[in-house]
Amino acid sequence: MADLLAQRRSPLAHLAGELAATGFMRELPYLSSYEVRADPAEPAMARLGAALFAGPLLAAAWPTAGRAVGTGPRYALWCGPGWYLVVDEPGTTLESAMAGLPAVDVSAARTVLELTGPFARDVLAHGCAIDLHPRAFGPGSCAQTHLAKAQVILHQTATATYRVFVRASYADYLARWLLDAAVEYVRRIDE
Amino acid sequence: MLSVPCPWCGPRDETEFRYGGQAHVAYPADPAACSDAEWAGYLFMRDNPKGWFAERWFHSAGCRRWFNAVRHTVTYEFAAVYAPFTQPPGVPS
Ligand SMILES: [Zn+2]
Numbered sequence: 001m002a003d004l005l006a007q008r009r010s011p012l013a014h015l016a017g018e019l020a021a022t023g024f025m026r027e028l029p030y031l032s033s034y035e036v037r038a039d040p041a042e043p044a045m046a047r048l049g050a051a052l053f054a055g056p057l058l059a060a061a062w063p064t065a066g067r068a069v070g071t072g073p074r075y076a077l078w079c080g081p082g083w084y085l086v087v088d089e090p091g092t093t094l095e096s097a098m099a100g101l102p103a104v105d106v107s108a109a110r111t112v113l114e115l116t117g118p119f120a121r122d123v124l125a126h127g128c129a130i131d132l133h134p135r136a137f138g139p140g141s142c143a144q145t146h147l148a149k150a151q152v153i154l155h156q157t158a159t160a161t162y163r164v165f166v167r168a169s170y171a172d173y174l175a176r177w178l179l180d181a182a183v184e185y186v187r188r189i190d191e
Numbered sequence: 192m193l194s195v196p197c198p199w200c201g202p203r204d205e206t207e208f209r210y211g212g213q214a215h216v217a218y219p220a221d222p223a224a225c226s227d228a229e230w231a232g233y234l235f236m237r238d239n240p241k242g243w244f245a246e247r248w249f250h251s252a253g254c255r256r257w258f259n260a261v262r263h264t265v266t267y268e269f270a271a272v273y274a275p276f277t278q279p280p281g282v283p284s
Contacts (some may be wrong), residue, residue: 065199080254081199129204143200144253146207151252 011111011171019175022182024117027175028163030090031112036103039082044101051097052076052086068142068155077142077155085153085165110153111171113164113178119185120162126181128154148177195260198272200253211247213237214259214279241265245279248272 010029012019019025038045040062049062053070063069063078070076073089085106086094095105115123121132127148131137142155150173153165166174193205219225219233238244244264249257261270261279271280 066201080250080256083254129206145203146252149206 011168012113012175015172015175015179018179019113022179022186024120024185025113025115025175025178025182028112028114030107032088032090032092032094032105032107033110033165034086034094034098034103035079035106036084036086036098036101037082038101048097048101049076052094063142066141066143068140068157072157075155075157077153079144079153087155108168110165110167113166113171113175114161115164115178116161118160119182120160123178123181123185124154124162124164127177130154148174148181150174150177193267195248195250196269196272197248197250197253197256198258198274199256200250203250203253207250207252209249209251211249211257214245214247243270247275 008030010027012027012029016027019027036045036048040046045062052074053076061069062084063076065078065081068075068077070087073087074092075087077085077087079085086103088094093105094103124147125132128145130143130145137143137154137156139156139158142153144151144153146152147154147164147166150166150170152174153163155163155165157163164174164178194202195205195208196202197208216233216237219229222230225233241264243261245259245261247257248260249255257275258272259275259277259279260272262268263270273279
């Protein structure tokens with residue numbers, strides 16, 4: 001198993017240099033993620049919330065529409081009614097906590113791009129139709145939507161820090177699109 | 192570009208959705224008993240009003256839920272969105 005892990009390549013490994021050169025974009029590869037589909041009112045979901053998130057943070061309530069709860073590295077993102085994505089650090093296995101619930105390990109389905117800094121929102125806004133202004137979308141907001149026509153999950157983890165969950169097969173396209181959209185801002189950082 | 196008010200996600204661009212045609216088309220109670228004409232009517236015949244129209248939408252790039260909407264086919268205005276299998280709220284006249 002260790003040999004296999006040593007040989008794996010993330011969907012954006014080949015663009016790590018270009019992303020780093022922008023100064024505000026990077027890939028967060030191999031994050032663990034689980035899709036959970038259940039009514040948050042079910043007792044099993046309350047138990048899972050309590051098991052995943054110490055304290056009253058999530059045990060009481062799974063995130064409402066358009067929201068994510070948790071503090072890094074573990075988050076639960078609202079994807080739709082009764083549909084959540086639980087995200088954690090690479091290598092985290094949550095199967096035992098999710099036993100008995102309709103939950104699937106989808107870690108390999110997507111990779112994550114993180115954009116940080118004063119230009120992150122502007123770069124995303126070039127290709128995203130939803131309102132990312134702080135009055136409408138802030139830390140703890142998340143949305144499944146289109147970014148540059150690719151289906152993504154946007155998650156704002158902090159002020160001026162955004163995660164873009166994109167399917168592995170779209171990652172190269174989307175990262176190159178973001179690199180292109182970022183050109184004017186990279187120059188501004190240099191100046 | 193239409194802005195479609197998903198009842199769960201809020202207003203989103205039309206490109207995030209699939210259109211599902213007329214809402215409230217009842218499945219025949221006994222499909223095997225339908226004549227060819229009745230079955231074809233169920234499959235193919237739809238209203239095409241100039242005005243308010245109850246129709247189905249699917250938020251394929253977002254919450255991946257179906258919902259119903261009342262939309263004006265001339266002005267494209269949305270009067271209401273509501274859950275599947277429920278009746279439309281009062282439709283403007
Ligand atoms: Zn939706």
